[in-house]
Amino acid sequence: MGEKGIGARVARKEDQRFLTGNGHYTDDLQRNRQTYAFFLRSPHAHAKIRKIDAAAAKSAPGVLAVFTGADIAEAKVGSLICGWVVKDKNGEPHKAPPHPALALDTVRHVGDPVAMVIAETAAQAKDAAETIAVDYEELPSVVNPAKALAKSAPQLHAEAPGNLCYDWELGDKAAVDAAFAKAAHVAKVDLVNNRLIPNAMEPRAAAAEYDAGTGQYTLWTTSQNPHVTRLVLSAFVLGIPEHKLRVIAPDVGGGFGSKIFIYSEETLLTWASAKVGRPIKWTAERNESFVSDAHGRDHVTHAELALDKDGKFLALKVDTIANMGAYLSTFATAVPTYLYGTLLAGQYTTPAIHVNVKSVFTNTAPVDAYRGAGRPEATFVLERIVEQAARDLKIDKAELRRRNFIATDAYPYQTPVALTYDSGNYAGAMSKALELADYAGFEKRRAESKAKGKLRGIGLSAYIEACGLAPSAVVGSLGAGVGQWESAQVRFNPTGNVQVYTGSHSHGQGHETTFAQVVSNHLGVPIEQIEVIHGDTASVPFGMGTYGSRSLAVGGSAIVKACDKIVAKGKKIAAHMLEASAADIEFKDGTFTVAGTDKSVPLAGVVFSAYVPHNYPLNELEPGMDENAFYDPANFTYPAGVHVCEVEVDPDTGVASIAKFTAVDDFGNIINPMIVEGQVHGGIGQGIGQALLEHGVYDEKSGQLLSGSYMDYTMPRADDLPSFDVGYQITPCPHNPLGVKGCGEAGAIAAPAAVMNAIHDALAPVGVQSIDMPATPARVWQAIQQANTKMAAE
Amino acid sequence: MSVSVSMKVNGKTATGTVEPRTLLVQFLREHLGLTGTHVGCDTSQCGACVVHVDGKSVKACTMFALRADGAEVSTIEGLAKDGALHPMQEAFREHHGLQCGFCTPGMVMSAIDLVKRHNYKLDESTVRHGLEGNLCRCTGYHNIVKAVLEGAKAMQAKGV
Numbered sequence: 001m002g003e004k005g006i007g008a009r010v011a012r013k014e015d016q017r018f019l020t021g022n023g024h025y026t027d028d029l030q031r032n033r034q035t036y037a038f039f040l041r042s043p044h045a046h047a048k049i050r051k052i053d054a055a056a057a058k059s060a061p062g063v064l065a066v067f068t069g070a071d072i073a074e075a076k077v078g079s080l081i082c083g084w085v086v087k088d089k090n091g092e093p094h095k096a097p098p099h100p101a102l103a104l105d106t107v108r109h110v111g112d113p114v115a116m117v118i119a120e121t122a123a124q125a126k127d128a129a130e131t132i133a134v135d136y137e138e139l140p141s142v143v144n145p146a147k148a149l150a151k152s153a154p155q156l157h158a159e160a161p162g163n164l165c166y167d168w169e170l171g172d173k174a175a176v177d178a179a180f181a182k183a184a185h186v187a188k189v190d191l192v193n194n195r196l197i198p199n200a201m202e203p204r205a206a207a208a209e210y211d212a213g214t215g216q217y218t219l220w221t222t223s224q225n226p227h228v229t230r231l232v233l234s235a236f237v238l239g240i241p242e243h244k245l246r247v248i249a250p251d252v253g254g255g256f257g258s259k260i261f262i263y264s265e266e267t268l269l270t271w272a273s274a275k276v277g278r279p280i281k282w283t284a285e286r287n288e289s290f291v292s293d294a295h296g297r298d299h300v301t302h303a304e305l306a307l308d309k310d311g312k313f314l315a316l317k318v319d320t321i322a323n324m325g326a327y328l329s330t331f332a333t334a335v336p337t338y339l340y341g342t343l344l345a346g347q348y349t350t351p352a353i354h355v356n357v358k359s360v361f362t363n364t365a366p367v368d369a370y371r372g373a374g375r376p377e378a379t380f381v382l383e384r385i386v387e388q389a390a391r392d393l394k395i396d397k398a399e400l401r402r403r404n405f406i407a408t409d410a411y412p413y414q415t416p417v418a419l420t421y422d423s424g425n426y427a428g429a430m431s432k433a434l435e436l437a438d439y440a441g442f443e444k445r446r447a448e449s450k451a452k453g454k455l456r457g458i459g460l461s462a463y464i465e466a467c468g469l470a471p472s473a474v475v476g477s478l479g480a481g482v483g484q485w486e487s488a489q490v491r492f493n494p495t496g497n498v499q500v501y502t503g504s505h506s507h508g509q510g511h512e513t514t515f516a517q518v519v520s521n522h523l524g525v526p527i528e529q530i531e532v533i534h535g536d537t538a539s540v541p542f543g544m545g546t547y548g549s550r551s552l553a554v555g556g557s558a559i560v561k562a563c564d565k566i567v568a569k570g571k572k573i574a575a576h577m578l579e580a581s582a583a584d585i586e587f588k589d590g591t592f593t594v595a596g597t598d599k600s601v602p603l604a605g606v607v608f609s610a611y612v613p614h615n616y617p618l619n620e621l622e623p624g625m626d627e628n629a630f631y632d633p634a635n636f637t638y639p640a641g642v643h644v645c646e647v648e649v650d651p652d653t654g655v656a657s658i659a660k661f662t663a664v665d666d667f668g669n670i671i672n673p674m675i676v677e678g679q680v681h682g683g684i685g686q687g688i689g690q691a692l693l694e695h696g697v698y699d700e701k702s703g704q705l706l707s708g709s710y711m712d713y714t715m716p717r718a719d720d721l722p723s724f725d726v727g728y729q730i731t732p733c734p735h736n737p738l739g740v741k742g743c744g745e746a747g748a749i750a751a752p753a754a755v756m757n758a759i760h761d762a763l764a765p766v767g768v769q770s771i772d773m774p775a776t777p778a779r780v781w782q783a784i785q786q787a788n789t790k791m792a793a794e
Numbered sequence: 795m796s797v798s799v800s801m802k803v804n805g806k807t808a809t810g811t812v813e814p815r816t817l818l819v820q821f822l823r824e825h826l827g828l829t830g831t832h833v834g835c836d837t838s839q840c841g842a843c844v845v846h847v848d849g850k851s852v853k854a855c856t857m858f859a860l861r862a863d864g865a866e867v868s869t870i871e872g873l874a875k876d877g878a879l880h881p882m883q884e885a886f887r888e889h890h891g892l893q894c895g896f897c898t899p900g901m902v903m904s905a906i907d908l909v910k911r912h913n914y915k916l917d918e919s920t921v922r923h924g925l926e927g928n929l930c931r932c933t934g935y936h937n938i939v940k941a942v943l944e945g946a947k948a949m950q951a952k953g954v
Contacts (some may be wrong), residue, residue, distance in 0.1 A: 001946065012890070019892065020879070021870035021899050024915065025829070028829035123815075125918070200894070200929055200931055201834045201897045201929060201930065202894065202896040203833075252894065253832070254894040254896060285836045286835035362843070362864060508893035508895070681935075681937065685936075688934075692847065709836070710838050710840060715929050716935075717925075717926040717929065717935075718922040718928070718930075718939065720940065721922075723936050723940075
């Protein structure tokens with residue numbers, strides 16, 4: 001391990017520009033003759049559009065154009081797509097109603113875009129939009145996913161009777177029923193996984209420009225995956241050939257999933273840039289982000305776990321209703337199915353599992369992947385029911401898990417829900433976590449709290465993820481519309497420095513540093529001489545982008561493959577230079593050496609020779625040192641770990657404070673521990689946010705978003721969170737060259753269950769059975785009062 | 795209606811013609827091209843736009859440009875001197891107090907004012923409460939708090 005190689009805490013290369021105000025975010029862009037767009041949005045949850053009168057807007061000061069759904073339909077702008085086909089129980093593909101970029105005759109959620117105004121200034125566009133008269137005929141709406149399935153529920157789409165997108169199942173139902181029939185105990189939970197609003201700090205933004213001379217469109221957009229945006233806009237929505245559309249995702253201020261998707265706004269900007277003949281920019285105001293970014297979670301679940309008399313898990317059955325929102329976002333269908341049901345084995349040997357998921361349309365913003373995407377929901381179900389069982393059976397929660405963990409020698413381990421785990425050490429991670437959290441000393445701390453009139457609780461969350469998305473053939477067989485490889489290009493310049501082009505996209509993850517460490521480690525080039533370039537379809541060969549904790553496991557592996565090709569070619573050049581056989585050339589720390597001799601040439605010398613091939617085997621070898629690689633993973637990766645949360649509840653106020661939060665994670669090998677810990681901290685912050693603070697709430701009657709601003713949606717602030725204790729269990733991934741598993745989502749996956757288990761542990765002694773997220777002071781206080789009343793009545 | 799406005803920004807006189815409704819943050823970003831100051835919300839909650847006006851931290855989205863007429867404004871672009879980062883910037887880098895970088899300029903500007911207001915003497919709780927007007931979605935605040943505590947020490951040691 002070098003000072004800046006693999007395993008080193010290298011300060012980030014990208015920080016200089018972010019710390020000095022020199023980042024380049026989409027809204028910072030100023031193009032020559034730039035115009036501005038504003039989107040008029042539906043104020044209603046569900047309504048027919050009788051008429052739109054935009055005459056006043058069209059003649060308002062500075063206005064260049066106003067477009068409505070009719071214009072888009074006439075221009076044959078295609079429907080926004082959902083790229084993953086999930087098959088219903090009956091074998092039919094999911095219901096895929098159209099998703100026009102501007103509503104045509106019906107609006108289906110508050111914030112559904114209705115018209116686009118383009119003007120000389122942002123203020124003029126907004127002012128003009130206020131003059132557009134839309135004659136709405138309000139319709140009844142439904143926002144609650146369980147209620148959307150009722151026979152009497154308002155219907156959103158003619159294509160989806162009963163508001164049902166699909167009714168999906170996975171697992172052996174007969175085996176599960178048989179196991180339940182012989183169970184000694186059945187634990188049951190009813191859970192709501194609260195709707196979350198991602199809230200990356202940079203609002204979504206886009207700018208588009210059309211070059212009439214070349215027919216080339218350029219779109220700058222806050223995207224986690226610019227090549228996928230280009231592919232979708234080209235192949236499905238706008239029909240612009242891929243080679244005539246350049247998509248640039250410059251510095252992007254956080255994504256958390258919400259910037260994977262292809263939305264109306266960037267689609268329409270691209271289309272309109274040719275119509276208007278000038279560059280157009282749009283930046284969401286935060287209130288627009290709240291109503292139009294894809295939201296996360298929003299499940300209602302009933303689950304039952306069958307155990308034998310010794311506490312061994314026999315079977316699990318899970319019934320979930322998942323909210324899709326009003327339209328299907330880009331990957332919405334996969335989230336509550338292949339990223340959820342497949343994770344329900346968790347870290348346990350449960351031999352039989354059955355899951356049924358009904359996904360439904362409601363008059364709410366679309367729901368799609370948000371940090372963790374399906375896996376937090378699965379972990380929440382499983383880890384809540386495991387601790388419920390522990391309470392029911394009065395078995396220590398750690399001991400119950402220990403009895404059911406998959407053994408360290410059981411890999412590859414085939415779960416009953418499709419996945420084959422590759423490696424892990426779950427008991428090892430739990431031991432470390434319990435030690436770091438001083439689990440043994442908890443009862444003493446509980447007694448101390450009790451003496452102060454406080455209720456203390458401790459909760460665990462033993463999570464697993466399927467990351468490193470994904471083996472293309474596997475996801476293809478499950479309905480994915482794309483491959484999920486990654487590409488890399490490692491290009492040496494004649495002077496010996498390196499440009500690394502990656503299809504991954506960094507929007508906070510620090511790829512420019514981590515990937516440089518990987519290249520430095522493999523090629524012996526100092527990281528100061530390595531530039532990692534991402535986010536532009538015109539420079540990066542291809543890319544599937546960043547989501548699902550895939551960047552290092554898949555993108556990093558592609559870089560390693562490209563480095564291997566550099567070394568292989570370098571050996572041939574070095575053999576020529578050193579007058580030896582290529583088979584005898586060894587490469588180490590940036591130097592090619594003839595094995596067993598002191599004859600050597602540095603990589604920089606080989607590179608120079610490749611570009612100035614005066615003495616070079618030109619008849620056998622091309623000049624240049626520039627290699628491409630694609631990497632398609634053999635399997636998912638399976639990060640796992642145990643998080644432990646300790647809370648103290650004030651029964652007089654209902655305030656639950658986190659006394660201590662401990663995380664022990666197995667991400668396989670670690671390239672930059674500083675960056676990895678930052679990812680863990682951030683994930684835990686979002687997980688605690690879900691458990692205690694955050695809730696995307698729609699009014700059941702009006703369908704209005706009640707938590708539509710930072711005054712109403714409780715983002716975690718610095719004084720809401722504690723500092724965290726972080727540790728590692730390392731079992732390298734056996735099937736990628738770096739042995740890495742991915743770390744981006746772990747905290748958000750593990751933390752909600754750990755926090756809520758701690759709260760249930762704290763409140764169980766006063767008779768509280770169940771409390772939903774977010775466990776706000778009001779909810780906790782009410783639960784305690786209800787339990788008191790019930791106890792008094794008994 | 796347009797009106798002219800003049801202020802010192804990062805030590806240099808900046809003048810412009812703005813609408814009365816133009817916010818200070820819009821003047822900085824759109825008129826002066828100082829895009830290091832960011833806009834993350836529309837309710838003055840997120841703090842991405844924090845700058846210093848006459849030495850005090852201000853959310854530049856809550857202030858009309860006209861109100862800053864004649865003031866001394868400093869932004870993230872003006873912090874580093876002669877190519878050397880301010881000790882607070884350096885502490886954020888050293889302790890990984892930033893990820894996507896979007897909240898960072900406001901966070902750093904708030905942190906510097908917080909340290910000065912507390913005369914360099916801060917503990918974790920002071921920092922956490924003092925930064926509650928600055929939202930970060932990436933870091934869980936853990937490393938920001940660490941950076942601010944270390945940055946405070948470095949500021950005191952360097953007398954800034």
